Every structure is written in C-alpha cells, then in structure tokens.
Amino acid sequence: MKRAKKKIFADFIAQRGLKSTKQRDIILDSFLSSDRHLSIEELYLKLRAKHSNIGYATVYRTLKLFAEAGIAREMEFGDGQTRYEHVVEGEHHDHLVCTRCGSIEEFENQTIEDLQTQVAADRGFLIERHRLELYGVCGKCRS
Amino acid sequence: MKRAKKKIFADFIAQRGLKSTKQRDIILDSFLSSDRHLSIEELYLKLRAKHSNIGYATVYRTLKLFAEAGIAREMEFGDGQTRYEHVVEGEHHDHLVCTRCGSIEEFENQTIEDLQTQVAADRGFLIERHRLELYGVCGKCRS
DNA sequence: GTTAAAGTGAATTCCACTTTCAATTGGAGC
DNA sequence: GCTCCAATTGAAAGTGGAATTCACTTTAAC
Structure with missing residues (x-):
C-alpha cells in the first residue's frame, strides 16, 4: 500500500x-x-x-x-x-474521538450515510461531503 | 422566548x-x-x-x-x-451548510442519533456529544 | 554542463481570537 | 445620595497555528 x-x-x-x-x-x-x-x-x-x-x-x-x-x-x-x-481508495469513514486520551477511532455506517442523503434530498440540498464525529470516552479510558 | x-x-x-x-x-x-x-x-x-x-x-x-x-x-x-x-431548551439539531452562499440550515433525525449511539456502544465508547454537518449546495443555489 | 523553472526554509505576516491593564462603573452598605 | 471595591470595559498588546515571502538551492530538460 x-x-x-x-x-x-x-x-x-x-x-x-x-x-x-x-x-x-x-x-x-x-x-x-x-x-x-x-x-x-x-x-x-x-x-x-x-x-x-x-x-x-x-x-x-x-x-x-x-x-x-x-x-x-x-x-x-x-x-x-x-x-x-x-486516504484509502474508495473508503469513507467517520470518527470516534476520545475526549480523555485523544485517541481517534474510525467507523463506517452505510445506513447513517443513506439517511443523511435522504434528509438532504428532502430539502433540495445536494451533499458534497460531510463530517460526523462522535466525542466521548473510549473503552480503554472507561475501564 | x-x-x-x-x-x-x-x-x-x-x-x-x-x-x-x-x-x-x-x-x-x-x-x-x-x-x-x-x-x-x-x-x-x-x-x-x-x-x-x-x-x-x-x-x-x-x-x-x-x-x-x-x-x-x-x-x-x-x-x-x-x-x-x-440554544433552544431540550432541542438538538445538526446542520446543512451551503458551500456556495454560506447559509446554514438545521435538521433533526432521531434515527441517525440512535444509530450513532449504537455504533459507539458496539465499541465500548460512551458518547458525550457529537457533530454532524452536511456540506453541499442548498436548494436556492441549485435553482 | 547550462539554465530556467521549481523548490526550500528561516523569517515574517496573517488572522482570529485572548489577555492585559489602566480607567470606568455597577451596586451593596451606609 | 454617597463611598468603596470588585467587576467591567476597550484599546492595545500578545498568542499560536496557518500561510506567505524572499533570497538562495535543486532539479531536470536541453
């Protein structure tokens, strides 16, 4: 790679x-x-x-x-x-950011993507890109 | 208000x-x-x-x-x-940002929120807050 | 090898805040 | 109303990361 x-x-x-x-x-x-x-x-x-x-x-x-x-x-x-x-070819992902240790994990969820497209379409909005970040405490910091 | x-x-x-x-x-x-x-x-x-x-x-x-x-x-x-x-009491919303005219619309979608919580839970991650922004072209700028 | 265009990096500038500080101002207690 | 003092104000200086400048270097195509 x-x-x-x-x-x-x-x-x-x-x-x-x-x-x-x-x-x-x-x-x-x-x-x-x-x-x-x-x-x-x-x-x-x-x-x-x-x-x-x-x-x-x-x-x-x-x-x-x-x-x-x-x-x-x-x-x-x-x-x-x-x-x-x-950047990985053809891949898209969003992020989980730990507010304690600062680590950043990635995730993908096609259902969420689809819903976003739909929400936008309902308003005549054409999506070019998006950002979705979930901030919180990661598994490691919780244990 | x-x-x-x-x-x-x-x-x-x-x-x-x-x-x-x-x-x-x-x-x-x-x-x-x-x-x-x-x-x-x-x-x-x-x-x-x-x-x-x-x-x-x-x-x-x-x-x-x-x-x-x-x-x-x-x-x-x-x-x-x-x-x-x-800030409106008890309300949460995400944003649609037009990259042409800079206008900002708001939207809510409980299903997306639920999916986020689930994705995080699957990884032992506890969400404190999130940000979801969709960037693109608004209806007005497209017409 | 020559040479013109592209690239380099120390230093500077930009920019959106953030903080400082001397002067000003609420307001609690007379 | 009047005093006093902490809170507030705003001009100006400070910050920190991003972006640019400029006087050299390097490249790469003759």
Missing part, C-alpha cells in the same frame, strides 16, 4: 510538472509510516529528529500537495490543529 | 455575582434578534452601527458568557470563525 501511495504521488508530481525532491520523499515516507491522524506540527517535529534541515513550510506545503494528490485528507477535531489522515 | 432568554441570563449573572451592564444588555438584545449562526465579527459589526462605543473584546467576552449561561452554543463550520447559535 505504501508502494501504491508513492506511485500515486509520483504520478501526480509528473502530471503537474512538479519536481521530485528528497524532502518530498522523506516527508512522504514519514507520513506513510505514521499514525493515521497527524498534525503538521507533529510531523514536523518527528522529521526534525532525523532531518534537522527540513523546514516547517516545506512540511506544510508538502502535506497540502498530498491532499491535492488524493493520498491525504485534511481534518480538524476541534483542537485548533489541522490533521492529515491517510 | 426572548424574555425567557433574558431571564436566564439575568439569573446567571446574579447567581455568579456578576454585574448587569448596558453593554451586556445591548449585546444580548442584538444577539437575540439576529441570525441563528453569528460570528463574533458579524455581531460586533452589527453593534458598531448603532453603538460605536462597544469594543470587540466585550462582544467576545459576552458571547462566551452567553455560552456559559446556556443561551448560546459555540460552533465552527470550517471557515475559521467561531459562530454562536441560539
């Missing part, structure tokens, strides 16, 4: 006439082997540990590129930081 | 040992007779038109107070600005 993502990004780069650089390679590598919901800051700090010469701006711009290339998605869970999550 | 909200806020003020000031009265009045999803900036500008002596910081702090008093709720719809919506 990591291969596939790299391929997608390489194609994106080529198709847009952009350049392949070692910073982008490093950032992509690090992103792909990271937690599924990473903020710019977190990735930047992680990178600094090994590559002290990569700037915040580059991480910021590269993540934006990932989003444009379709291998990452921008998310925000109310802590004021934009997070980037890995 | 406007009366009821004013009563709630007056009680809140009294109970917390805070003071009743003309700025707070003016801001509350303006808030209650406004659109249901107002940003600080929007309310501030609206107020400036009639009362040039009310500062941004006061509007900001007063809206926070409204939220604490339970007559307003903080919301954020991805445009980077915090919005305050009117």
